[in-house]
Amino acid sequence: MRKRVLISLALAIAVSLAAVPVMAGETAYERYDETVVLTTVKRTDPNAKFPEGDSLDNNVMTRYIKDRINVETKTVWEVDSTEFNNKLSLDIVAGTLPDMFSLGNDDYLIYRQLLDNGLLADLTDAYDANANWYLRDTAASFEGRHFAPYTDDGRLMGIPTGRYGYEHNQLWLRSDILEAIGMKAEEILTIADIETYLTKAKEAFPDTLGLALHATDPLTNYASSFSADPIAQVFGATPRYWIEGEDGSITYGSLLPGMKDALTVLADWYAKGLIDLEFPTRVGGGLTQAVTTSGQAAAWFAPWWYGWSIVDLPKNVEGADVVVVNAPVNDAGEFVAPWPSPAGEVLLVNKNCEHPEAVVRVMNLEYDMHRGFDEEAAALYDESRNQNNPTYLDASWTYLFPTSGVNMEYSNVVPTFSHGIHAFVERGSQEGLASPSEVTESIGIGKFIDGDESFEQYRGSYYARYVAGEITDAANVRFVYPAYSQTTESMADIMPSLLTLEQQTVLQIILGQKSVDDFDAFTAQWLAEGGQTLTDEISALLGK
Amino acid sequence: MRSVKNEIYYNAMMVIGIGFLLVFSIIPMFGVIIAFKDFVPAKGMLGSAWVGLKHFNRMFALAETRNVIRNTLVIAISKIVLNIIVPVSFAILLNELKVYPVKRVVQTVVYLPHFLSWVILGIMFTNIFSYTGIVNQILGKFGVPPQMYMISNSSFRGIIIGTDVWKTFGYGAIIYLAAITNIDPNTYEAAAIDGAGRWQRIWFVTLPSIQGTIVLMSTLALGNVLNAGFDQIFTMYSPLVYPTGDIIDTYVYRMGITKMQYSFSTAVGLFKSGISFLLITLSYTLANKFADYTIF
Structure with missing residues (x-):
């Protein structure tokens, strides 16, 4: 109370x-x-x-x-x-x-x-x-x-x-592969489109590995590279978030029915060889990233800032390039993304x-x-x-800053800056840029786009701010807000074991070691081993 | 002849060592009290509230911890047993080899892996057993479909135990080779004259002669029943193989360091230390009884 x-x-x-x-x-x-x-x-x-x-x-x-x-x-x-x-x-x-x-x-x-x-x-x-x-x-x-x-x-x-928001995962595709198989980035919208792309990519380039996935957390939340959570979001599940349902009840997002649909898709893709077969073994730091920079991955999910992590790709693979899309979208054409915790x-x-x-x-x-x-x-x-x-x-x-570690930004700094850069590069307008340092970066990105080789160091900024950041607030992006984002005391006690259980279940289902129907048993076990306590606790805290 | 004066120097020399022991091993031991408290860093070790056996009760209630203890026992006991059988067999076989240069080269080569760290070997084995690794390539020639051994619960334990034995058997064989060298050649000659063949000589002369060493090594190994090898497993496991590969030490690390459950992980660690202490005491008593080996 x-x-x-x-x-x-x-x-x-x-x-x-x-x-x-x-x-x-x-x-x-x-x-x-x-x-x-x-x-x-x-x-x-x-x-x-x-x-x-x-x-x-x-x-x-x-x-x-x-x-x-x-x-x-x-x-x-x-x-x-x-x-x-x-x-x-x-x-x-x-x-x-x-x-x-x-x-x-x-x-x-x-x-x-x-x-x-x-x-x-x-x-x-x-x-x-x-x-x-x-x-x-x-x-x-x-x-x-x-x-x-x-x-x-x-x-x-x-x-x-x-x-600040907009660090949700987006779908990164290889534009050179798209071209080779005769598809366009704008055509990649639904789950089925992604599957078509991955299938054709695999046929045309048998050496590629398909979709890169996170080794231990293939379905997790905000700002986690290689998590396929957009696939869960499109089915209405928000992994790892505490979500308020339409009836006002609080649920752990990884238990929502959409998770089963997402796991069905991923397990199916894995069985068809459309997902990097060895993804669960890439546990060490940077191993999954290496799959993307070496040109082996045909697609992966990552936030806008992944642009800086992929700059080596064109050096490693002649002619390789990336493009970013808001996919998959649901029947209403919406790309559903999580909004971060408020603080x-x-x-x-x-x-x-x-x-x-x-x-x-x-x-x-x-x-x-x-x-x-x-x-x-x-x-x-x-x-x-x-x-x-x-x-x-x-x-x-x-x-x-004497108060180091604290950085005040506007909530929409990411798309605003990207739009500012676009306005500057395309129309020479400086209006959307908030500071001299932003102008410097925009000039660099403009020169890079013009093909000036001495501005190669702006490749990362180009991918991140010009390509990916630009669509973070596209008209069809719909955000899901967490109902609660802090840690309660019993959460610190109970959550670690529950997370292990969740990680294992998700991985086993994707790999086909368990069937999707086993997800119900997981839900029951999760609630029994303390999950219900947490749900009740947070509901009480929020006065539900 | 002893004099007090002499002893003063020796005692003075020991002060530094004992000081180190006090500061780094004895004093930190009082930290185990947080296993019986709800440790809150803001309140400090002494200020946190006592909760009695809460964390221990939870430890035994969690299916996860029971699984971890089972894995630890299975992996550690398999390692202990194989790390006796394999080195003994190897030492005996090597001893039968009469081409000395080969014998020496083999002996040197097999104990080299002992000096490589698990951080390096972990990566090596992960590659060897990977989907496109050498094991799958060779088995593929015989029509075996490729598998991911490192994330399969049916093979992970085998790999852990097997690679550990591979790493240590050469080094472990040294002590048995030494024991065999000490056997009086006359006993072999006498056995030969009595008509004993090679196998019989091994069975009736070599083995009984090194029996004491084997018993000693086995009893001493008892203290390691709960040490299944943190470095090795930590570098090779992943969430998928927690059911068969997660051991007490890796569990304590994950809970304590990465999930900040200080009190709970201390309780698990203390439980392990308690059992280990009993086993070490038991093993030294047994070693004293069967092999006349005393430490204290």
Whole structure:
């Protein structure tokens, strides 16, 4: 009951935040008279090498922040991202939490533990009074939904970024194969069309392996390369998502009836040799990717950013090229795709931090400089991004941010940028481009399309942003939203075994070791071994 | 003659070693208390709530854990048995070989695999047993349809046990060869004069003479009954062969490190350590009784 109230309060806050568009907080840029020092911890960026004299706590961005609002950053430690949570746990235990630090959405339980132990600062007032127009505007593009998981009793306990959408899996095909077998990408729409393509591809090129599939998770959720989940989506199942049915009941998406239809298709394709026969053995990192870059795969499912992963294909196979389509579509012509969980990363502030509002002001300045909203700052930043300062070119940009690990974007940044590039390349219009860095990339992609060989390094951007990103928001794309995306405590206990069971069942059915009818037994076992408990728990949480 | 003065130096030299042992082996052992708690990193080991045997009860209630324990026992016991029979047979056969250069080359070559790590061998065997691998190519010549051995529950255990024996038998044979070398040649001559053939000499002279070594090696191996070989299985398995290939160590790794179920995986690990400790005690007692071999 209490949680239900919480969520409605959270939504109320979220809506009120969203309802105030582009109004900066009153004290967003207020300068401190005495220097404020914020301690933080970071995940190492292997590509970062600072120019002489510069460091993580003294670089073009921290100097700008110090100059504007008299706030300094002190990085207590930085470790490899895989070690970050362990190291942070030690800090929690030892009571030496830094002033601010970021967590990913998968670390939700850590956030809950910090919250339950009263270690986090209440950021409601700090955010309200200090967030600038960009923070508010990006938040508004998510309609504030991402605030709910990080709101407790109506108070904002962290500053989450919305997780931008459109990273769903699309169907990647080989355009050279299409041409050789006399088909067109626009003709590939339904499951049957894909099957025709795979069959003809196999006949024309017996050495190819058909559809590449993920070795352990052939049907999983959002932004997972090689998962064939679009085939489940088209039958109305959303694997690995908690879904609200039409009657308001909560179901685990991998149990929906459409899963059986999807498995029937995949098992049939596997039996016909249209799927990479050895896909389950490609467990090691990069093995499935190698199947696509070596030209063996005729098709695979992957998000838009797979463009950067496939750049070696034309080097490996003469004349090979790729094209991306929104397939398969259902009877209504819709391509159904999952929408991610509302929250991405989150910035948390230690309860003992004396100036939580300073954290928000720092965030304002980060984007003013990086996105060029402050022209002077942008000039400084651009000047630093030259060949003499490889750091600022190679390191991920959020690494320089004192609040590193948190990246605020608009919810539709992916298709918007792609449309902007198309407008620029085709009509020379810069209107759709949001920053100087986007203009640079658009010029590069344009030159690459014109066949300028010195712009070969833009091949990845071309596939990802120009080809795949462009159709992520096509008119026939319909999104399915998760009903619940965080981790509950019993989920952490129960889910690992249930996931193993699911992985095995799905693999065994595709390989023909089990029949599709065995899926009902799986459903029963899944519910009996704790799945029902989870379903009840989440239903209660959502007040269903 | 001993003097206190002498002993001080020796004891001083031991301090470093004992210090290391304390810091890296003894003190961390107190961490096992999280098996009886609901460990929450934010609360720390001492601050987390006690839950008694909750995790152990769950461990025995889960079909998954029972399966893992069964796999561990089947794989480990098969390995132990074969890792005695094969090296002993090999040592005896090699001993019968009278062409010395060949004998030496063979002995060196067969123990080389022992020095290769499973990370490398895992990839090698995955390729050898793959759908287009050499095994399928050879069997294909005899009309056997190709199969994916690495993801088949009927062959995975066999491959795990077989490759392990292949890797270690050469090295394991060294100790038996040494034992055979120690046999007094007079006993062989006496047996020959009494009319014993080659097989009879092996059966009545060689085997009884190395019996003590065999018993000793077998009892010592008992302590490994729950060690089915993490490195090997981890590099070779996949979700499809969990039913026959998942062992306690790989399970603890997956639950503890990748799924962050610290308390539960500690409970499973502690269960394994407890049983192993009993078995090691038993094996040393037996070794002492049957082979006069004492460690403590």
